[in-house]
Amino acid sequence: MLLVPSILILVFLYLLPLGYTLRESFKIHEPGRVGGLAGSFTAKNYLDFLDPAYLTVLYDTFFFSFVAAAVGVLLSYPLSYYLARGASRVGKKLVLAVLVAMLFSGAIVRVYSISLTFGAVGIFAPIARFFDISLNGIGYIEATLIIGLLNFVVPVATLTLLATINNIDPRLEEAAQSLGAPRWFAFWDTTFRLSLQSIISVALLGFAVSISAFIVPLILGRGIVVFTTNLIFSRFAEIADHPSGAAVAVILLVISVAIIQGAQLVLKRLH
Amino acid sequence: MSPKFLKHCDTAFGLLCRLLFLVSILLLVGPILITLLMSFDSREYMGVFPPPSLSLQWYENFFSNRLYMSSAQNSLVIGVVSASLSTLVGLVTAFAFCRANFRGKGALEALIMSPVVVPGVIIGFSLLLFFSSVGYYDGKLRLILAHVLISLPFSLRILYAALQGIPHSLTEAALSLGANERQSFADITLPLARSGIISSFLFSLALSLDEVAVSIFLVDPKTTTLPITLLANMRNQFDLTIAAASGVLIMFTLVVIFVADRLVGLNRVVGQGVHEEKNS
Numbered sequence: 001m002l003l004v005p006s007i008l009i010l011v012f013l014y015l016l017p018l019g020y021t022l023r024e025s026f027k028i029h030e031p032g033r034v035g036g037l038a039g040s041f042t043a044k045n046y047l048d049f050l051d052p053a054y055l056t057v058l059y060d061t062f063f064f065s066f067v068a069a070a071v072g073v074l075l076s077y078p079l080s081y082y083l084a085r086g087a088s089r090v091g092k093k094l095v096l097a098v099l100v101a102m103l104f105s106g107a108i109v110r111v112y113s114i115s116l117t118f119g120a121v122g123i124f125a126p127i128a129r130f131f132d133i134s135l136n137g138i139g140y141i142e143a144t145l146i147i148g149l150l151n152f153v154v155p156v157a158t159l160t161l162l163a164t165i166n167n168i169d170p171r172l173e174e175a176a177q178s179l180g181a182p183r184w185f186a187f188w189d190t191t192f193r194l195s196l197q198s199i200i201s202v203a204l205l206g207f208a209v210s211i212s213a214f215i216v217p218l219i220l221g222r223g224i225v226v227f228t229t230n231l232i233f234s235r236f237a238e239i240a241d242h243p244s245g246a247a248v249a250v251i252l253l254v255i256s257v258a259i260i261q262g263a264q265l266v267l268k269r270l271h
Numbered sequence: 272m273s274p275k276f277l278k279h280c281d282t283a284f285g286l287l288c289r290l291l292f293l294v295s296i297l298l299l300v301g302p303i304l305i306t307l308l309m310s311f312d313s314r315e316y317m318g319v320f321p322p323p324s325l326s327l328q329w330y331e332n333f334f335s336n337r338l339y340m341s342s343a344q345n346s347l348v349i350g351v352v353s354a355s356l357s358t359l360v361g362l363v364t365a366f367a368f369c370r371a372n373f374r375g376k377g378a379l380e381a382l383i384m385s386p387v388v389v390p391g392v393i394i395g396f397s398l399l400l401f402f403s404s405v406g407y408y409d410g411k412l413r414l415i416l417a418h419v420l421i422s423l424p425f426s427l428r429i430l431y432a433a434l435q436g437i438p439h440s441l442t443e444a445a446l447s448l449g450a451n452e453r454q455s456f457a458d459i460t461l462p463l464a465r466s467g468i469i470s471s472f473l474f475s476l477a478l479s480l481d482e483v484a485v486s487i488f489l490v491d492p493k494t495t496t497l498p499i500t501l502l503a504n505m506r507n508q509f510d511l512t513i514a515a516a517s518g519v520l521i522m523f524t525l526v527v528i529f530v531a532d533r534l535v536g537l538n539r540v541v542g543q544g545v546h547e548e549k550n551s
Contacts, residue, residue, distance in 0.1 A: 002367035005360045006383055006423065013420040014386060017397035024400055075295040078288040095296070097528065102299050105524045106481035108498045109517040112505060113302035116309060116514065121319045123305065147298060154295055184284035212390030214484040219505060229392040233487065236396060246400065249393045260388050 018253075025246035036243040045247035054231070054248075061227045064217075065210030068146055072153030072206040073199055079154070080161035081191070085170060102155040110151050111219050118144045141224050148216040153206040160205065164198035165191065197267060204263040211256060228252045303521065310514035317509050329515035338500060339516065346480055346497040349411060353418035354475035360419065361426030361471055366460070369434045384424045391484030394421065399488040410494030417485050422475035429474065433467025434460065466535040473531050477524070 025045055027036025048054065083092055102110070118124050120135060128135055168191050176186035217227035228248060235245030305320060313326035333339055364383070368376060386394060398417050407413065437460060445455035461468075483498045490499050501513055 002363050002370075003379070006364040006427075007379075009360065009416075009420055009423060010382055013398065013401075013416055014394075017394075017401035020400045020404060021393070021397040075291055075298070078291040079295050081288070082292055097532075098296070098300060101521075101524055101528055104477045104481075104528060105303070106498060106517075106520050107483060108481065108501050108505075109306070109520050110303070112501070112513055112517055113306040115505075117302040117305045121309075121317050123320050125319065150298060151302075154299060158295075182278070183281045187284075208388060212392070212484075214390070214392050214487075215502065219502075229390055229484065232392050232396055236399070236488065242400065245396060249396050252390060253393050256388060256390060 021246045021249055024243055025250050027243045027246075029241045029243045031239075036246075045244045046251070048244065049247065049251060057226050057228055057231050058251075060225050061211055061229075064142070064145060064149065064225065064227075065207050065213075068149035068153050068210045069203045069206035071146065072150055072157050073203045075150065076154050076157035076161055076202065077199070080158045080165055083158070083162050084165040099155045099158055102151070103159070107152070107215050111148060111215050114144060114148050114151065115219055118147070136222075138224060141220070141222055145217060145220045145225055148220040149210045149213060152209055152213065152216065156209060157202045157206050160202050161195065161198060164195050168194045201263065201267055204259065208256060208260060211252070211259075303517075306514050306517050307521065309511055310518040312511055312514075317511060329511045330518070332510070332512045333515040333519065336512065339497065339512075342495045342500040343497045345411065345494055349414050349418060349496060350476045350479040353415045353422065353479050354472050356415070357419045357422040357426045357475045358430070358468060358471045361423060361430045362464070362468065364427055365430040365434045366456070368431055380427075383427055386421055387424045391421070391482070392488075395485035395488035398485070402489070408491075410489070410491045413489045414486055414494065414496065417489055418475075418479040418482060421482065421485060422478045425474050425478065426471040429471045430464065430467050433464045433470075437463045469534050470531065473527055477527065480520075480523075 024036050026041050026043065027038075028040035028042050028044070029036055049058075079095070083095055116122055118135075118140075125135060128140065133140055170191075172190040172194075173186050176190055177183060181189065211227070212229060213227065214229045214233070217225055218230050218233075221227065221230070229252070232245050232248050232252070235241050235248060309320060309322060310329055311325040311327070312322035313324045313328065314322065315328075368380065395417070398413070398420075402408070402413055441463070442455045442459050445459050446452070450458065481498055482496070483502060486496050486499055487502070490496060497516075501516055505513055
């Protein structure tokens with residue numbers, strides 16, 4: 001009895017709608033018509049995706065998500081290590097508050113802040129002008145996009161890694177040092193090795209966060225870099241081609257689920 | 272390797288760590304601080320940072336804009352209703368999970384948790400297809416239902432952990448002293464799960480107030496939420512009203528975090544480990 005509400009929610013707001021999307025993705029789209037032709041069946045929406053223009057979108061999504069996940073781990077690790085080991089009580093509370101505030105403060109606020117800071121009136125405009133970097137160049141847009149993704153990856157990654165490092169005995173590192181190991185090696189051989197598994201899973205988490213990002217590529221990609229999520233929305237909003245949008249959604253869903261399942265398999269092997 | 276070389280390695284390693292630490296903090300906080308400063312800009316156009324003098328004109332703009340105010344109102348209503356529903360459903364589900372083992376419990380839990388890994392755009396698009404094919408068009412309710420779906424995993428996770436932390440012996444004692452099951456739930460379980468209930472509500476509220484990827488498919492001209500309105504104006508406006516809106520939202524977030532810290536403690540919201548200092 002107690003499970004009825006959650007089962008109703010799952011069936012009517014989750015499983016059935018996903019089923020509708022799967023069904024829609026095989027329908028024929030008629031230009032000028034909202035929604036696919038009822039009762040029709042075609043695989044065209046999927047075959048369309050083999051077009052180089054669409055493959056570029058998929059490639060961009062994965063490439064930038066990969067970079068954001070890798071850099072995100074690189075930045076998060078020292079942060080969580082400091083929080084777990086080095087920080088004073090006040091420093092710890094402060095950084096923790098900042099991270100939680102980042103986690104809670106809206107995606108809209110953060111993306112807008114980044115576009116303002118790195119935009120034409122931001123603090124980087126004079127620097128970029130000095131080095132003769134165009135604010136509208138592809139390189140600059142790609143860099144701001146990655147910074148945008150990092151803003152979402154780093155807080156989650158740091159808080160996850162923090163829990164792991166808190167569970168590793170600090171005395172291991174001290175023991176290694178007292179036996180003559182230099183600090184960096186003591187860290188490398190104890191804490192880092194013991195947290196390796198968590199590092200991999202955090203990287204995958206960052207990757208998953210990035211490929212499902214929507215506002216970051218929408219605003220910071222400035223139409224130059226388009227993510228799969230943006231493609232789904234523009235199929236719906238701009239040309240009302242629901243079947244094609246549904247096919248892209250199914251492809252993205254399959255890929256995201258495959259990554260997460262694959263990650264769990266890899267982690268089990270490592271364990 | 273000479274000891275001197277190793278010592279240099281140590282110094283370099285320490286410096287590198289400190290540098291990375293500084294970069295990540297700047298990356299996270301820098302843009303927000305700059306936006307906050309810009310929101311007090313006294314110039315009537317979007318000028319180069321830093322602002323020469325300060326004023327509240329952009330805040331006045333924001334609060335006197337009817338579209339922003341009506342969508343903020345919608346957001347609050349949708350947020351409070353969906354957070355309450357999600358906490359309620361999460362509590363009931365967590366209670367059922369705690370009380371008995373049944374077949375398919377693990378599978379059901381995994382299913383409830385799974386929307387977390389589904390990109391929001393896919394959920395929004397699917398809900399749109401579903402709602403329009405069954406002919407359901409009430410804007411606010413559609414958004415509320417969608418937000419319940421996406422915040423339920425978090426509510427369940429928080430509340431399940433909270434209920435599992437309550438020793439069985441307490442409810443058993445209440446039952447053996449003659450309380451019925453409803454009384455033991457109301458007098459023992461609910462008060463002890465208080466911090467979990469508050470966290471779940473605040474988390475769901477924050478999630479709902481900020482939601483874009485799902486909502487963007489479900490809003491209509493009559494019912495729109497604040498993040499969607501801000502997003503729509505972000506691309507085609509050259510004023511700093513959105514910076515002022517960001518300032519208001521950041522204040523709101525800080526208040527929520529302060530309340531959460533007072534009521535439950537920040538450390539309870541994030542993960543705790545066994546080797547953590549107990550006093551912090």
